[in-house]
Amino acid sequence: MKTFHVRVNGILRQIVADPSRVLLDVLREDLRLTGAKQSCDRKGQCGACTVLVNGEAVKSCLKKIGDLNGAEVTTIEGLGSPENPHLIQEAFVLAGAVQCGYCTPGMIMAAKALLDRNPDPSEEEIKKALSRNLCRCTGYRKIIAAVHLAARFLRREIHPRDVRPDLSRGLIGVSMPRPTAYLRACGTAQFTADIHVDGAFELAVVRNPHHHASIESIDIGPALNMAGVEGVMTAKDIKGTNRIKYLVDDQPLLCEQMAHVLGAPVAIVAARTRKEALAAAAAVSVAYKPLPAVRTPEEALAGGAPEVHEGQPNLCSSLSQVKGDMETAWKQSAAVVETDFSTQMIHQAPLEPEACVAFVDGEGEDTELVVIGRGINIHHHVMVLQESLGIENIRYEEAFSGGQFGIKLDITSEALAGAAALHFRKPVRYVPSLTESMWMTTKRHPMSCRMKLGADQEGRITGLEVDFTLENGAYTSWGTAIVLRMLQMLSGCYHIPHVKAMGRLVYTNNAWGGAARGAGPPQMNFALESAVDLLSRKIGQDPVEFRLRNSLAPGQSISTGQVVEEWPFPGCLEAALPHFQKARSEAAAHREGRIRRGVGLAGGSFGIGKAGPGDKSSVAVELDPDGGLTVYGSVADPGEGNDAMLTQLAAHAMGLPPEKIRLVTRDTGRTPDSSSASGSRSTYMSGGALLLAIENLKKAMEEAGGSTFEDLVKADMPTRYLGTKVQQTTPLDPVSGQGVPYESRVHGVQMAEVEVDTETGRVEILKITAVVDPGTVINPRIVEGQIEGGLDMGAGMALREEYIHGETRDWVTFRFPTIRNSFETEIVLLQTPRKKGPLGAVGVGEFVLLPTAAAIMNAIEDATGARIRHLPATPEKVLAALREMKPEP
Ligand code: FES
Ligand code: FES
Numbered sequence: 062m063k064t065f066h067v068r069v070n071g072i073l074r075q076i077v078a079d080p081s082r083v084l085l086d087v088l089r090e091d092l093r094l095t096g097a098k099q100s101c102d103r104k105g106q107c108g109a110c111t112v113l114v115n116g117e118a119v120k121s122c123l124k125k126i127g128d129l130n131g132a133e134v135t136t137i138e139g140l141g142s143p144e145n146p147h148l149i150q151e152a153f154v155l156a157g158a159v160q161c162g163y164c165t166p167g168m169i170m171a172a173k174a175l176l177d178r179n180p181d182p183s184e185e186e187i188k189k190a191l192s193r194n195l196c197r198c199t200g201y202r203k204i205i206a207a208v209h210l211a212a213r214f215l216r217r218e219i220h221p222r223d224v225r226p227d228l229s230r231g232l233i234g235v236s237m238p239r240p241t242a243y244l245r246a247c248g249t250a251q252f253t254a255d256i257h258v259d260g261a262f263e264l265a266v267v268r269n270p271h272h273h274a275s276i277e278s279i280d281i282g283p284a285l286n287m288a289g290v291e292g293v294m295t296a297k298d299i300k301g302t303n304r305i306k307y308l309v310d311d312q313p314l315l316c317e318q319m320a321h322v323l324g325a326p327v328a329i330v331a332a333r334t335r336k337e338a339l340a341a342a343a344a345v346s347v348a349y350k351p352l353p354a355v356r357t358p359e360e361a362l363a364g365g366a367p368e369v370h371e372g373q374p375n376l377c378s379s380l381s382q383v384k385g386d387m388e389t390a391w392k393q394s395a396a397v398v399e400t401d402f403s404t405q406m407i408h409q410a411p412l413e414p415e416a417c418v419a420f421v422d423g424e425g426e427d428t429e430l431v432v433i434g435r436g437i438n439i440h441h442h443v444m445v446l447q448e449s450l451g452i453e454n455i456r457y458e459e460a461f462s463g464g465q466f467g468i469k470l471d472i473t474s475e476a477l478a479g480a481a482a483l484h485f486r487k488p489v490r491y492v493p494s495l496t497e498s499m500w501m502t503t504k505r506h507p508m509s510c511r512m513k514l515g516a517d518q519e520g521r522i523t524g525l526e527v528d529f530t531l532e533n534g535a536y537t538s539w540g541t542a543i544v545l546r547m548l549q550m551l552s553g554c555y556h557i558p559h560v561k562a563m564g565r566l567v568y569t570n571n572a573w574g575g576a577a578r579g580a581g582p583p584q585m586n587f588a589l590e591s592a593v594d595l596l597s598r599k600i601g602q603d604p605v606e607f608r609l610r611n612s613l614a615p616g617q618s619i620s621t622g623q624v625v626e627e628w629p630f631p632g633c634l635e636a637a638l639p640h641f642q643k644a645r646s647e648a649a650a651h652r653e654g655r656i657r658r659g660v661g662l663a664g665g666s667f668g669i670g671k672a673g674p675g676d677k678s679s680v681a682v683e684l685d686p687d688g689g690l691t692v693y694g695s696v697a698d699p700g701e702g703n704d705a706m707l708t709q710l711a712a713h714a715m716g717l718p719p720e721k722i723r724l725v726t727r728d729t730g731r732t733p734d735s736s737s738a739s740g741s742r743s744t745y746m747s748g749g750a751l752l753l754a755i756e757n758l759k760k761a762m763e764e765a766g767g768s769t770f771e772d773l774v775k776a777d778m779p780t781r782y783l784g785t786k787v788q789q790t791t792p793l794d795p796v797s798g799q800g801v802p803y804e805s806r807v808h809g810v811q812m813a814e815v816e817v818d819t820e821t822g823r824v825e826i827l828k829i830t831a832v833v834d835p836g837t838v839i840n841p842r843i844v845e846g847q848i849e850g851g852l853d854m855g856a857g858m859a860l861r862e863e864y865i866h867g868e869t870r871d872w873v874t875f876r877f878p879t880i881r882n883s884f885e886t887e888i889v890l891l892q893t894p895r896k897k898g899p900l901g902a903v904g905v906g907e908f909v910l911l912p913t914a915a916a917i918m919n920a921i922e923d924a925t926g927a928r929i930r931h932l933p934a935t936p937e938k939v940l941a942a943l944r945e946m947k948p949e950p
Contacts, residue, residue: 295328311370
């Protein structure tokens with residue numbers, strides 16, 4: 062231990078610490094300055110921990126306190142506060158650069174260092190300065206814009222009031238900053254790992270190191286006597302089912318006799334510090350017997366393959382769909398494309414680790430287990446935990462959430478932390494490493510398919526036949542629902558009279574699939590939009606014209622037989638056409654030589670809501686004594702902007718200023734069940750439920766003959782009203798796959814402009830133009846932010862990202878997109894109000910991912926003639942495809 066004198070945010074601090082401790086830990090643990098985050102296990106990969114040391118941006122996870130005696134440190138808290146933000150913080154908020162906000166403090170500090178030395182940086186200089194700061198939500202475009210805006214503020218060219226939206230003339234269609242944006246930009250928003258719990262024990266988890274193994278014995282003895290250890294628990298200490306069950310009972314909370322996947326949790330250690338817990342976890346001795354593992358669906362379905370779950374076939378389920386008849390389709394076809402496609406396993410990659418805090422509150426019958434995490438379906442999470450842990454009284458409180466992209470539709474660390482809090486009867490904190498966070502979460506299911514698509518002489522699509530397999534991984538999570546969603550949206554944007562499909566879900570000893578932004582349709586739409594392009598080429602039709610000719614129209618049915626009433630897709634194509642023609646003519650000058658330019662286009666249509674029938678959301682409103690309105694709903698906002706959506710809708714419907722709307726959205730003890738923030742359903746379902754609740758309040762006001770809190774009280778009427786929205790949908794028939802899956806949809810078209818280096822195979826995205834029709838736009842900047850972030854993720858799926866269980870361990874091995882990969886975007890928003898959407902709105906967050914990969918692959922073919930059918934299109938695959946095309950010498 063030594064004493065160091067460091068000036069932190071202008072205050073001289075006398076810090077007594079081991080010199081080898083890193084600044085990040087001293088700031089967060091000793092000084093409780095939690096604005097600086099960590100995402101990469103202190104490996105210097107994420108930049109979330111960036112602070113200023115003597116005016117320079119440094120990664121505080123890499124700086125030892127022993128080297129900082131006499132230094133001047135500035136953290137995000139030293140810049141400004143939500144009440145009095147720094148101009149850079151203000152610029153980030155006003156530019157819409159803050160989504161989940163987990164990366165934001167680090168980004169802002171890196172921007173501060175840049176702007177201090179360069180008051181007018183170019184885009185290239187901004188990219189260079191922020192190149193080591195990762196963001197998963199924004200696609201970086203609004204971050205670049207925010208730095209430019211901050212520079213203008215600091216140069217006093219404009220004042221923030223010049224760009225603040227005018228909220229006095231209505232709130233719909235206005236880019237109001239999200240209500241929590243300043244908290245996130247100023248580092249005061251508390252994410253789970255930021256929550257300090259007095260006397261809490263830190264947890265570490267013993268994890269299975271084999272892809273498949275039986276557990277012969279567990280010896281916790283050596284760990285029990287180690288320094289700081291409170292105890293060790295195993296599956297036998299869990300009072301409930303010890304299962305995490307969504308659809309199928311196949312995922313143990315802690316392994317019993319079998320470990321089905323590498324990283325599966327075997328035992329939990331509680332200790333005074335994380336370091337002590339990790340040391341004790343390493344001392345728990347587990348005797349494993351490694352078993353043969355199946356790592357691909359092909360291996361799993363081969364005769365004599367080992368079973369992933371003993372006594373259960375590796376083919377866990379299959380679903381089919383039939384509309385019309387294929388014989389007729391192929392007879393009518395003048396051209397047919399038949400080929401294979403595949404997509405890879407992808408980690409959703411939120412920056413925040415899967416942290417959880419849990420404690421037991423009360424005694425006797427009043428005992429309640431409280432878990433704090435970042436779930437997006439908290440009432441359902443409580444149900445799952447009740448069964449798993451064997452306790453009825455559970456409250457889920459959501460902390461601020463650092464992105465999720467579907468991952469948190471499943472419980473991750475909550476069950477482990479909850480089990481430990483119950484067993485040890487102590488408050489606990491579990492902050493897993495990045496690798497563990499990857500091990501304990503679902504992934505995007507890899508898909509392989511064989512697809513056949515035909516068209517007649519006039520270029521009308523005659524039929525579509527698809528045989529596809531999804532790799533389930535070791536557990537089912539929502540797997541069956543993902544296959545279902547692929548069938549529900551199978552025919553994409555098009556009128557296809559004859560359809561036949563078979564989808565299979567197959568267990569392997571790999572990471573398991575679950576909800577991942579779009580959850581199924583992005584994989585299938587990649588195949589469909591690639592095949593549509595191939596077919597249009599084969600019959601010699603322009604790809605836009607071909608898509609326009611084949612677009613579904615109101616009165617026609619999708620592959621499930623549902624006849625649609627609204628279908629604004631052709632308008633999206635028409636809006637994209639001038640962009641397509643311009644890009645094509647620009648690319649024409651770059652058709653020869655080493656670097657070739659191409660333009661590709663793809664469409665998408667995405668059903669809003671949960672996969673099952675009767676999707677339902679409840680939201681309550683309460684008139685406050687001061688005339689304000691409190692909105693109660695379990696509507697998570699991991700960065701999508703749901704807080705702003707609820708505020709703007711409520712303020713609009715009540716005629717109130719936004720500051721009079723108070724949100725209570727993150728606590729099962731206080732909110733009705735609004736179900737999940739998934740399926741792009743929050744605006745449509747929970748926004749809809751909110752408007753219904755306000756309608757009920759207004760009816761009561763009418764009855765009471767007055768509109769104030771006092772009027773309702775005087776009339777002896779309640780001040781709180783519930784609204785419940787239910788979708789009028791039906792299940793799909795298990796054999797024919799026919800039914801009514803969604804009331805409404807979001808549509809769009811994306812156009813990618815790429816350059817392909819024919820010598821290295823490297824693909825550079827120059828620009829993506831996205832035309833989206835999400836109905837009425839409540840907050841344009843938030844919608845744009847969702848689209849830009851989705852495009853970035855779609856580009857990652859297309860070109861780069863792949864999760865390989867056991868090999869992918871951090872952000873470098875995952876190939877996380879950096880600001881250097883960011884590309885120009887142009888967004889065209891069309892607004893065809895949807896009949897059943899709140900004020901005509903639907904959601905947009907997941908749809909964005911549907912067309913991107915196909916648009917990029919179509920552009921690569923346009924540039925080079927090479928078709929990539931198996932994602933990601935790495936330079937090696939592009940080169941191989943180019944080689945295949947070259948005639949033999
Ligand atoms: S925590 Fe420092 S760079 Fe990731
Ligand atoms: S806003 Fe950057 S990670 Fe979420």
